[in-house]
Amino acid sequence: MVAESGPGAAASLPSVVAALGDDQLVVLMRQGDAVAFEALYRRHATFAINLAVRIQGNACDVEDVVHDAFLRAAQRTDALRDPGAFRPWLGSIVVRLVKTRLRRGRLMNVFGIGLGQRAAVDRLDIDMLVSSDAGPEARAELFQVYTALLELPADDRIAWTLRYVEHHDLQGVSQLAECSVATAKRRISRAQTHLLAKYRHPASDDDSEEPSKS
């Protein structure tokens, strides 16, 4: 994999390291090279943060999630069979951590404890999701979509977000969500059905009116 320079790329990294591919950096990281680890971190941190925010629908504790994800990646680097696939592997760790948080928050609520946690994890923060460049209509559309998404079980919500917000193909969704392609399809389909039932185009005032096509 050719090196990509993300917004987090640090000038302090030796250029020779920054130019290495993920596969080479992973090999170095396995040998205990901190510079390689930092290069991987800076290359993929933004991806990890955005992934977590877009699945959660807010930025609650996202820095903790990303921190934990990289820590796990560092500790379990031997588990990565294809060193070139560091990014999807990291993504799957992020997805797993976010899913854990979502489920724990909801379970706490089911058992009548941790109400505050659920509120924090499941709260939609549209300002963290939508760019300031987006117009009011796009903002309203995203608000509707995410409001409906938050009602879904974590698995369905994650699968749909990966497919239609992050625009991964089905293979990528299954890889990140650690499920089969068939399962990913089922989850996306369930989420899609739910969203279609809930979504009304912002311009449409009459509920009986067919939502306009984009």
Place this chain on the structure above:
Amino acid sequence: MTSQLPRIDQRLLKNAGAQAAVERIWQRLENEAPLARYSRAPRVWALALASVTFAAGLWLGMQLNGHEVPSAQVAAEPATRLWPVSGAVKESAAIPRGEPAAARRGAKRAAASGVSKTTRLAPLGSEQAEVPLPSPGPTASAVANASGGLGSPEWMRLANLGDYVSALRAVEEEGGFDQLLATATADRLMASVDVARATGQKGRALQALRKVLGQFSGSPEAPLAAWTLGNMLEQVGDPVGAAAAFAQYQRLSPQGDFAEDAVVRQLEALITKGQADEARRLAKSYEAEFPESLRLRELGEQLQQPVAATPETASSAPIEPGAGSDAVEGQAAPTAVVPSEAAAR
């Protein structure tokens, strides 16, 4: 996406990974104790050195072997393990050059198929093969077992090769399953479980698993036996037995790889049985023990739902020893007695 939902353009999404956030996380990561082992010294040279060494070794090997396939490639054949295990390369290299080609091919095949269900995965952090290879290879024991191994019966050799039908035939020729169950050690019993399951003899497999749990409960195979038993009983609709087996797994291996899954499966079985109060109690201890669990919410939802089955109705479909895979008839198998059986023996 259908035409009714808006297409979400990523350009409209905010980039939450601002430099400040990236730096904050890095500051924390940099100070983490587990990362202290990382050296700041650049090791780019190590890659170059490894590449040169590998190329030189490859060239030398080809020269010495008269362009035969280098032995390292034996270990690089289909990756069937999650973790590299030390010794694979050395064992492959130890196959005498004077052996006939067929024997060498056989050894390679055996090596490639060396991961039978009874072969244990090397634990995380185990020593790795000395030569960096694109994919891990088989263990020395797999090669030895598949080649016959010291004192290995024929059926076990065939089982290690993955030829379960022939292995079953060999078991029958060597006195049958009953004799095997009476005399086998724990590891052979686990191999016999693979043979039985692969040939549709679930009853035999359950017998062998119970034998491991009953007579060899202190053996390294016992936790896996409990886990497998739980899975099998769950598959045949015996939540009572499955819950007991998963509970036994937890007792045998509280820190094992499947410990969390075992609690979840036990919880699911309790829910299926209709024991909601017990399930809630277990769920609370589960939450405390595995706060990062992936399954908590789903289970919580199940606990909120009315129970679908009673212990009686959910009770097991029976399995007769030696019956085929579809043999779910007759009297119930003694599934709920897994722990007591083990204790009694």
